[in-house]
Amino acid sequence: MKKTVFYAAGLLLVLALAAGGWRFWQPGHEKLPAEQAAKPAAQPAASAEAERAAGIPVLMYHSVGTEPDNDAVISPELFTAHMEYLQQHGFTPLAAEELEAYLAGTLKLPPRPVVITFDDGYRDTYEVALPVLKRLGLKSILFIPAGEVGRRLSWQELREMKAAGMQIASHSFSHRELGALSAGEQAEEIVRSKELLDGFLEQDTRFFCYPYGSYNQDTLRLLREHGFKLAVTLEPGWVKSGDNPLTLRRVWMGNSVTLQHLHERLTRADYPML
Numbered sequence: 001m002k003k004t005v006f007y008a009a010g011l012l013l014v015l016a017l018a019a020g021g022w023r024f025w026q027p028g029h030e031k032l033p034a035e036q037a038a039k040p041a042a043q044p045a046a047s048a049e050a051e052r053a054a055g056i057p058v059l060m061y062h063s064v065g066t067e068p069d070n071d072a073v074i075s076p077e078l079f080t081a082h083m084e085y086l087q088q089h090g091f092t093p094l095a096a097e098e099l100e101a102y103l104a105g106t107l108k109l110p111p112r113p114v115v116i117t118f119d120d121g122y123r124d125t126y127e128v129a130l131p132v133l134k135r136l137g138l139k140s141i142l143f144i145p146a147g148e149v150g151r152r153l154s155w156q157e158l159r160e161m162k163a164a165g166m167q168i169a170s171h172s173f174s175h176r177e178l179g180a181l182s183a184g185e186q187a188e189e190i191v192r193s194k195e196l197l198d199g200f201l202e203q204d205t206r207f208f209c210y211p212y213g214s215y216n217q218d219t220l221r222l223l224r225e226h227g228f229k230l231a232v233t234l235e236p237g238w239v240k241s242g243d244n245p246l247t248l249r250r251v252w253m254g255n256s257v258t259l260q261h262l263h264e265r266l267t268r269a270d271y272p273m274l
């Protein structure tokens with residue numbers, strides 16, 4: 001009996017490999033043949049060039065908690081399931097510098113690249129999301145309004161998060177709609193946030209997220225002048241090579257994004273909107 005099961009499993013594996021399922025063969029991915037049969041990959045095995053052209057999904061999370069009527073708040077259970085899905089299917093989270101290198105055409109993409117981002121800096125990013133990311137070995141990026149540090153998260157907690165693989169980047173100083181501000185006010189929002197993050201976290205902050213997705217030509221110029229290399233928006237879609245690094249699209253992640261939706265959003269740039 002055991003032998004039959006063994007041979008059947010072997011046969012399944014051979015079939016899966018023959019069907020192009022070799023891309024699923026990642027270290028630590030044990031449930032392969034069954035999963036492969038249950039849910040075939042939406043993408044066929046792609047060449048490195050095709051994968052580079054397809055682009056990279058940058059996932060946008062906000063709060064992780066229990067607030068069923070607010071889609072910006074994803075339940076801890078669903079968030080954990082999302083992260084386990086990424087890990088079990090061999091996705092490789094990129095650091096912001098790697099996304100920068102991809103856009104500059106100098107990065108050799110790892111298998112199944114993805115970027116995980118969090119906005120605003122809620123307590124649950126530290127208390128709920130970070131332990132899950134740490135357990136699964138997934139790196140991520142947090143965009144925080146620097147002027148709000150001390151209210152929900154402390155500098156010490158941010159240092160811990162950084163040490164655990166979560167990059168800390170700017171979400172302006174006080175989370176105002178930049179596109180509605182004068183150039184002088186915007187400069188203050190950008191410069192003050194950079195000075196605080198640089199000083200308290202001993203880093204050169206070069207990544208930015210527009211509060212409410214709001215920016216104008218002054219914002220782009222000021223970010224460039226102050227050494228920012230990447231900035232993310234609320235525009236839906238994947239990041240593609242050739243995109244303006246200061247107006248990057250992101251993929252919405254909330255309670256409405258089931259595992260099936262997540263699968264779609266990770267495997268096709270033209271994923272259906274909800």
Ligand SMILES: [Zn+2]
Nearest residue numbers: 119120211212
């Ligand atoms: Zn925000």
